[in-house]
Amino acid sequence: MLDIKITKTAAPKAKPADENKLGFGKIFTDHMFVMDYTAGEGWHDPRIVPYAPFPMDPATVVFHYAQELFEGMKAYRTADDVVQLFRPECNAQRMQDSSDRMCVPQIPVEDFVQAVKALVELEKDWVPHIDGASLYIRPFVFATDVGLGVHASKHYTFCIICAPSGAYYAEGIDPVRIYVEDEYVRAAPGLTGFTKCGGNYAASIKAGELAEEKGFAQVLWLDGVEKKYVEEVGSMNIMFKIDGKIYTAACTGTVLPGVTRRSCIELLKDWGYEVVEGPLAIADVMEAGHAGKLEEVFGTGTAAVISPVKELDWKGDKVFINGGEIGPVTQKLYDTMTGIQWGRIPDSKGWTVPVCKG
Known part of the structure; x- marks a missing residue:
């Protein structure tokens, strides 16, 4: 001690x-x-x-x-x-x-x-x-x-x-537009993508500024080898609900193992959802979007907790998610996570640690 x-x-x-x-x-x-x-x-x-x-x-x-x-x-x-x-x-x-x-x-x-x-x-x-x-x-x-x-x-x-x-959402949750980055990379196998070091964030600024100039809130990074598989968003992990299943990149060295991500996966499994942690090609995400099977997309992170996504843009191809509205699973995750954090609902998971009376 x-x-x-x-x-x-x-x-x-x-x-x-x-x-x-x-x-x-x-x-x-x-x-x-x-x-x-x-x-x-x-x-x-x-x-x-x-x-x-x-x-x-x-x-x-x-x-x-x-x-x-x-x-x-x-x-x-x-x-x-x-x-x-x-x-x-x-x-x-x-x-x-x-x-x-x-x-x-x-x-x-x-x-x-x-x-x-x-x-x-x-x-x-x-x-x-x-x-x-x-x-x-x-x-x-x-x-x-x-x-x-x-x-x-x-x-x-x-x-x-x-x-x-x-x-974070002083005026209510507002789904965001995401630009899929296909030139710059955030991380590659063997480097520091899974760590929370400043260099990772410095390397992301250029793509983030270019995306912002085009009117996007965040960058979705692809893998650093083939630039094919989705990994994470600039300040969050990201999840995709496709045809009833939840997909997210695995934390195998190039993706930050987010605490909010980890918690959401536990909740989703408790609720009976199949969560697939592994490679997910951006082409398959876009195809699911055009086929009407991309039901929800949301980021997870400490700052926003849950951030719904309403649009993905990859090489000029756009898909729109859930009519631009927050989806039911996204909303339930947000309500549950914030409810536990602020003590509005019981913490059945044992996640909160009291410090003192205010």
């Missing part, structure tokens, strides 16, 4: 006056969790300190060789004023898996969860009160050796910051 030292800020910030105007990732709480790693000593000096910049040498290796990774999760305030997390151990395990690939020392799952809980409890007053809003939590690790040369660092910093964030 970590012995976390807490230093409270002497100048607390004013809380947002209007929780309907929080946005995402723009406002940060008073404190952050920090822990250091030194080769031969391990992780040490866990502490919560006032939120502040890091002083960093220009030759710090993370700037030059991108040895870093992160996670994304949320804290929710229930109607009973309990602040709770959603499956934090899954994020901790995923960070361990990312760390192994990026040659970053792993943080024990129990230490990761303890650190998140300690910071959220201290910052509980920052957890929004309005429906749909939450406290976004960003744990991240970066290499801190100073010097140029491509090799694993011997020093690292683990940090957690928090940002109160507004409801």
